Amino acid sequence: MKKPLIGISGSIIEDKGGMFPGYKRSYVNDDYVQSILRAGGIPIILPIIEDKETIQNCIEKLDGIILSGGHDVNPLLYNEEPDVKLTQIFPERDEFDFELIKLAKEKKISILGICRGMQILNTYHGGSNYQDNSYCESSYVKHWQGHTPSLASHTVNVSEESRFYDIFGSNILVNSFHHQSVKKVGTGLIATVKAKDGIVELIESDSDLFMVGFQWHPEMMSSSNNKMQNVFVKFIESCK
Secondary structure, three states, X not given: OOOOEEEEEOEEEEOOOOOOOOOEEEEOOHHHHHHHXXXXXXXXXXXXXOOHHHHHHHHHOOOEEEEOOOOEOOHHHHOOOOOOOOOOEOHHHHHHHHHHHHHHHHHOOEEEEEOHHHHXXXXXXXXXXXXXXXXXXXXXXXXXXXXXXXXXXXXXXXXXXXXXXXXXXXXXXXXXXXXXXXXXXXXXXEEEEEEOOOOEEEEEEOOOOOEEEEOOOHHHHOOOOHHHHHHHHHHHHHHO
């Protein structure tokens, strides 16, 4: 059977020192690549591209996409002015990810968003985000653990309507590296997993389309946690 091709949205990192200060590199974290390989897919890194025809040519060859983590989503996209607690934004990447989502939905291929990828997916569908978790009145859980990427640090509750309930059960421990989170859930999406303080940890399409967003980082846990690796197995199965 042909292995599905999975596009992983990339970002740009700028060298701060060394031989080439200011030199820009297109990249994704290797955890995404390895998680897809273990699940039986073929990972393809998608660099940020401005030309929409080129993006479309990429999507035509893919069976699924992953929207990876990174910068804050520009709050102007959900009609809010930038707050003092907003960190670095990358409008060109927002535009690129919007185009990826649009074309993937038109082709009806699977979409998996992680961290920022969940927030941009929510924003695309008319939702909004807390520019900082401190603005969610109920929030008290530490959502930026600040150590050991693969270590699970807090509990989330899983709804029975989640397509991942068969993997996670009613609750599971997750890692946490985000200062922003979903505020208003976008049209056509439902929140199926939440932290103990009410912060949304997973959104899913309310249709049969595999379109999900994780606020935590299953790719950072997948090499040592079967349940997190099975997230990618389920994703790859949906892409076949």
